[in-house]
Amino acid sequence: MPSFVDNSGDTLRGMTLRPDTRLVSLGRPAHEDEAPVNPPLVLSSTFVGSGDAAGRLTYARASTPSWDPFEEALGDLEGSELPALLFASGLGAIAAALSLAPLGGRVIMPRHTYPGTIALAQDMESRGQFSLEFFDVAPGVPEALAQAEPERTLLWLESPTNPMLEISDLPLVLAAARERGVVTVVDNTFATPLVQQPLTMGADVVVHSVTKYLAGHSDVVLGAAVAGDAALRDRLHAYRTLHGAIAGPFESWLALRGLRTLSVRIERSQSNAAEIAARLARHPRAESVRHPSLPGDPGHEIAARTMNGFGSVISFCHAGGAEAAEACTAATRLWTPATSLGGVESTLERRQRHPGEVASVPGSLIRLSAGIENVEDLWADLDQALVTE
Numbered sequence: 001m002p003s004f005v006d007n008s009g010d011t012l013r014g015m016t017l018r019p020d021t022r023l024v025s026l027g028r029p030a031h032e033d034e035a036p037v038n039p040p041l042v043l044s045s046t047f048v049g050s051g052d053a054a055g056r057l058t059y060a061r062a063s064t065p066s067w068d069p070f071e072e073a074l075g076d077l078e079g080s081e082l083p084a085l086l087f088a089s090g091l092g093a094i095a096a097a098l099s100l101a102p103l104g105g106r107v108i109m110p111r112h113t114y115p116g117t118i119a120l121a122q123d124m125e126s127r128g129q130f131s132l133e134f135f136d137v138a139p140g141v142p143e144a145l146a147q148a149e150p151e152r153t154l155l156w157l158e159s160p161t162n163p164m165l166e167i168s169d170l171p172l173v174l175a176a177a178r179e180r181g182v183v184t185v186v187d188n189t190f191a192t193p194l195v196q197q198p199l200t201m202g203a204d205v206v207v208h209s210v211t212k213y214l215a216g217h218s219d220v221v222l223g224a225a226v227a228g229d230a231a232l233r234d235r236l237h238a239y240r241t242l243h244g245a246i247a248g249p250f251e252s253w254l255a256l257r258g259l260r261t262l263s264v265r266i267e268r269s270q271s272n273a274a275e276i277a278a279r280l281a282r283h284p285r286a287e288s289v290r291h292p293s294l295p296g297d298p299g300h301e302i303a304a305r306t307m308n309g310f311g312s313v314i315s316f317c318h319a320g321g322a323e324a325a326e327a328c329t330a331a332t333r334l335w336t337p338a339t340s341l342g343g344v345e346s347t348l349e350r351r352q353r354h355p356g357e358v359a360s361v362p363g364s365l366i367r368l369s370a371g372i373e374n375v376e377d378l379w380a381d382l383d384q385a386l387v388t389e
């Protein structure tokens with residue numbers, strides 16, 4: 001069987017390829033007669049070797065060819081020279097990234113960060129690992145960062161935030177953090193590397209819930225972390241190996257299959273989201289519509305300047321309040337009432353139905369994840385659900 005690790009790199013060496021081509025082409029077997037087109041699924045917990053000179057592949061908790069093609073492609077897409085690291089879930093990658101916080105130091109993060117990240121950070125704080133501070137996303141450099149103690153602080157960023165869709169000025173904030181010797185982690189789940197590449201703007205680490213857009217079909221739970229620097233990647237790799245909750249080969253294979261179509265899925269879901277946001281903004285039953293594509297959105301100017309698109313998640317408040325919002329999510333037939341986002345199918349939910357949601361998220365707020373269906377069908381279904389009492 002032809003070997004496949006890094007062979008696509010050899011085949012493509014010297015070619016200048018754009019990101020939408022690279023995500024289709026990276027991590028494939030070399031063009032040798034009878035080679036498979038896709039990397040094979042390698043189901044092996046251990047690898048042949050003897051003596052002291054162990055190779056890179058020894059035991060599959062530390063490394064397995066099943067991760068290589070996805071890790072190579074995602075690292076490249078995020079603008080790192082190093083492969084990404086797959087984790088068993090997005091939260092697994094987040095746990096590894098939070099472990100980079102200086103012991104006894106400070107972690108600062110947006111108030112409306114993904115609630116799972118907040119819950120984990122609060123748990124770590126309660127164990128004395130660091131102290132935690134929240135800030136409100138606004139243009140400019142957050143006050144909490146301006147006052148950060150150098151070498152003792154980790155800045156967590158999520159942009160757009162989940163579910164309020166606030167936009168941070170990543171180039172500005174990341175440059176300020178770097179100047180102050182503050183380690184930075186960006187959760188890039190909502191944007192994906194096709195829309196923004198935080199490492200190229202100065203972030204130290206990017207994390208993803210691969211479960212969402214990267215895998216894209218609501219059929220796997222996976223996460224990833226990407227570091228720009230080898231020492232940080234080594235620490236994340238050691239965390240993954242020691243804590244042991246690793247990604248399965250089949251899930252990794254499915255994620256790679258999903259990644260191949262990321263660019264066409266994002267193109268369609270972003271355009272659906274912008275159209276639906278514009279129509280919602282004119283709808284009498286929708287208030288406070290948030291999507292950075294809207295000219296009046298507080299994040300519009302920053303997003304237009306720093307992002308390559310506006311993302312595919314929208315949030316709005318139902319004018320009839322929390323009960324009407326709940327009735328609306330129950331009344332859709334095409335939109336699936338479900339948590340999560342980033343699949344080919346459109347989903348929606350009232351966020352405050354989760355007891356762990358941040359208190360300042362309004363009870364009537366519905367988060368929509370636009371999929372790739374026909375936008376007219378999506379709008380017709382949402383429009384009829386909005387007027388359901």
Ligand SMILES: Cc1ncc(COP(=O)(O)O)c(C=O)c1O
Nearest residue numbers: 089090091114162189209211222
């Ligand atoms: C922005 C964001 N980050 C991380 C996660 C956690 O990812 P996972 O569910 O794959 O653990 C989620 C899940 O909803 C999310 O929305």
